Amino acid sequence: MEFNELIQARRSCRNFKEEAVDAELLCNVIRDAQQAPSWKNSQTAKYYVANTEESIAKVREALPAFNQKSSENAALVITTFVRDVAGFTAGAADNELSNKWGAYDLGIANAYFCLAAKNAGLDTLIMGIRDAGILRKNFNIPKTEQIVAVIAVGYGEAAKAAGRRKDLAEIVTML
Numbered sequence: 001m002e003f004n005e006l007i008q009a010r011r012s013c014r015n016f017k018e019e020a021v022d023a024e025l026l027c028n029v030i031r032d033a034q035q036a037p038s039w040k041n042s043q044t045a046k047y048y049v050a051n052t053e054e055s056i057a058k059v060r061e062a063l064p065a066f067n068q069k070s071s072e073n074a075a076l077v078i079t080t081f082v083r084d085v086a087g088f089t090a091g092a093a094d095n096e097l098s099n100k101w102g103a104y105d106l107g108i109a110n111a112y113f114c115l116a117a118k119n120a121g122l123d124t125l126i127m128g129i130r131d132a133g134i135l136r137k138n139f140n141i142p143k144t145e146q147i148v149a150v151i152a153v154g155y156g157e158a159a160k161a162a163g164r165r166k167d168l169a170e171i172v173t174m175l
């Protein structure tokens with residue numbers, strides 16, 4: 001897909017078809033997401049991929065009812081980052097943002113993930129409303145990792161119109 005068409009086509013999907021997502025296809029999407037830039041190429045993003053009935057059910061325990069409904073039939077990918085690496089040198093924070101740089105890097109990687117998924121014919125929904133404690137317990141995710149989003153990935157029922165975007169004048173200051 002042409003790049004501009006791709007960024008317009010990617011929309012949050014809340015209505016997935018009952019169609020399984022191939023594990024290898026998900027790995028290819030993650031390979032694309034790995035091309036995202038990161039702090040000193042530290043690549044602290046991690047992906048916990050649930051695409052079996054059992055593992056998906058265990059991720060769904062951590063979602064509120066509305067996100068469970070929106071992500072029905074989708075594979076679920078928990079994204080985390082390794083703490084105290086991005087934004088740090090020899091264990092000390094390089095500046096005031098500290099571990100927020102890890103979240104920053106993961107956000108870029110997750111954006112690449114969603115675009116790569118769309119390019120591969122898949123739709124996505126990033127879910128920030130989830131219970132990190134349940135995810136950590138259910139999948140033994142180490143405390144050294146910050147759990148961030150759960151991304152639903154699957155085949156969307158129908159293309160969605162874009163939500164309104166702010167006027168450039170609201171967000172741009174020309175210097």
Ligand SMILES: Cc1cc2nc3c(=O)[nH]c(=O)nc-3n(C[C@H](O)[C@H](O)[C@H](O)COP(=O)(O)O)c2cc1C
Pocket residue numbers: 010011012013067070125126127128129130149160162163
């Ligand atoms: C960090 C983050 C967290 C989000 N969490 C949720 C969520 O928990 N549930 C949900 O339905 N949508 C969630 N969204 C999706 C946003 O609502 C959506 O991206 C926004 O409305 C713009 O729509 P679009 O993605 O279709 O362009 C989240 C998006 C981001 C980037």
